[in-house]
Amino acid sequence: MLIGGRGGSGKSTIVSLLARKLKNNGNKILVVDCDESNLGLNKILGVKKSNETLMDNLGGKEVITSKLIDIIQKENKQINIFDEMSLDSLSGEYVSWNENLGFLEIGKIEHVMEGCACPMGAVARDFLNHIVINEDEWILVDTEAGIEHFGRGVLEGVDFIIIIVDPSEDAILLANKAFKLASENNKNFGAILNKIDDSIEEILKSKLDSNINILGIIDYSSDIAMSNLKGNSLESVFIDGLDDILKCIN
Numbered sequence: 001m002l003i004g005g006r007g008g009s010g011k012s013t014i015v016s017l018l019a020r021k022l023k024n025n026g027n028k029i030l031v032v033d034c035d036e037s038n039l040g041l042n043k044i045l046g047v048k049k050s051n052e053t054l055m056d057n058l059g060g061k062e063v064i065t066s067k068l069i070d071i072i073q074k075e076n077k078q079i080n081i082f083d084e085m086s087l088d089s090l091s092g093e094y095v096s097w098n099e100n101l102g103f104l105e106i107g108k109i110e111h112v113m114e115g116c117a118c119p120m121g122a123v124a125r126d127f128l129n130h131i132v133i134n135e136d137e138w139i140l141v142d143t144e145a146g147i148e149h150f151g152r153g154v155l156e157g158v159d160f161i162i163i164i165v166d167p168s169e170d171a172i173l174l175a176n177k178a179f180k181l182a183s184e185n186n187k188n189f190g191a192i193l194n195k196i197d198d199s200i201e202e203i204l205k206s207k208l209d210s211n212i213n214i215l216g217i218i219d220y221s222s223d224i225a226m227s228n229l230k231g232n233s234l235e236s237v238f239i240d241g242l243d244d245i246l247k248c249i250n
């Protein structure tokens with residue numbers, strides 16, 4: 001599943017909470033960090049990073065960019081790097097495994113003037129299109145803010161899109177637009193309302209497209225906020241309702 005939403009809505013927090021819950025329920029999970037800017041997902045999740053990002057492992061951004069240019073010139077629109085893969089077949093060079101919880105970063109912006117993040121998007125798209133999972137295996141994709149990953153086609157190999165809606169007009173507008181785009185692409189779609197209290201819940205529900213499936217509601221939690229501020233993982237933070245959210249997705 002792919003988790004999107006506006007900046008700061010709680011995407012990385014909720015990816016981490018769901019990943020931990022799935023792991024504790026006996027599943028094998030790969031968390032894929034598709035955010036090219038933010039650096040702290042592994043900390044929120046409470047896992048180590050691997051030595052390399054996937055981009056590094058493939059030879060770096062220049063290599064991927066020149067492949068992309070070649071492809072565009074030949075008018076064959078899609079980069080093709082990977083063959084069919086399973087979670088067990090992924091290299092430890094770019095996936096760090098913490099028992100049954102794997103963590104992979106697609107790539108980060110490293111240099112001034114290095115150019116746009118499209119090569120990362122192309123790699124993420126091809127990776128997600130070729131990874132095959134079994135029952136009891138999950139892939140959770142954390143994305144950068146906004147819907148650029150929709151434009152880059154990262155959602156192509158994803159079976160469920162979740163948009164995180166925090167209390168803001170932009171979050172509502174983005175959720176309604178993402179729902180439209182996901183529907184055009186026949187993707188399962190749901191929203192999680194985050195940082196909620198009673199007065200806010202009804203306003204958000206009244207403004208969201210009434211066809212959007214609301215998978216769950218996560219209250220504002222000072223434990224979450226404090227844990228983030230201190231740079232701690234969410235490992236020991238308990239949040240109600242995660243199992244119900246997962247039931248809606250499965």
Ligand SMILES: Nc1ncnc2c1ncn2[C@@H]1O[C@H](COP(=O)(O)OP(=O)(O)OP(=O)(O)O)[C@@H](O)[C@H]1O
Pocket residue numbers: 005006007008009010011012013014035038143144145194195196218219220221222224225226228229
């Ligand atoms: N339910 C919640 N209650 C209180 N604070 C929360 C909650 N969810 C997230 N936060 C806090 O909101 C901030 C943003 O959360 P997070 O980094 O998960 O958002 P994001 O959508 O991934 O942001 P970005 O767009 O930058 O990737 C963090 O400080 C986090 O601790």
Ligand SMILES: [Mg+2]
Pocket residue numbers: 011012013035038142143
């Ligand atoms: Mg984030």
